[in-house]
Amino acid sequence: MAAFQLSTHVRLGDEAHVVSATQRALGSIDQHTDQKRTAIIYTDVEQAQFQIGDSTAGVIYARRALESAQRTESTWGLQHLGTIEKTLASQLNHVARELLGDLISKRRALGSSPA
Template identity: 55%
Template sequence: MAEAGQAALAALGQDEDQKRVSVVYADIAQAQLQLGDVTEGITYARRALEAAQRTESTWGMQHLAKVEKALAARPDYAARELLGDIRATRLALGPSPA
């Protein structure tokens, strides 16, 4: 799964596609969490969040919604911390366009 995600990231251009990076990372994170690899899932979710923050991507934040649900069920500190960061970023970016 990580190889497919890395291939997708490599295919993205350096300029206009940077907002999509957060989406790819979020999708990888979701897959890793579903497979039970919490450490990798959190790592990719953090990358997705950082990319969404950097590009102010509401699309990336929408993709992180699935990750939020998976993280909400996790009792570990890293998951809870990331969940708080995702929620804070969502508030800072404001509502997504309808």
């Protein structure tokens, strides 16, 4: 339920509740055994950070999402991450562009079709 609340706050652009919803969502799962859900939650947090204009935090959470998806070779997690490719492509900083390249490379390696 916590992950659903986070997704809802992200989609509504409810900046005030994103941080607390993030903490509840991450606290509700075991990050060591539930990497697929962790990747989805990190992707939702990343989307929220870009929406509120914090691209540095957005890139950090996107990197965490990618790492979580990679640990389990989760095509589901990588496909969910595919939703942010356009956002990363529009970023001018080197770190975001490097992350975009990593994401595309990992999605291709796992045979994931573009989102």
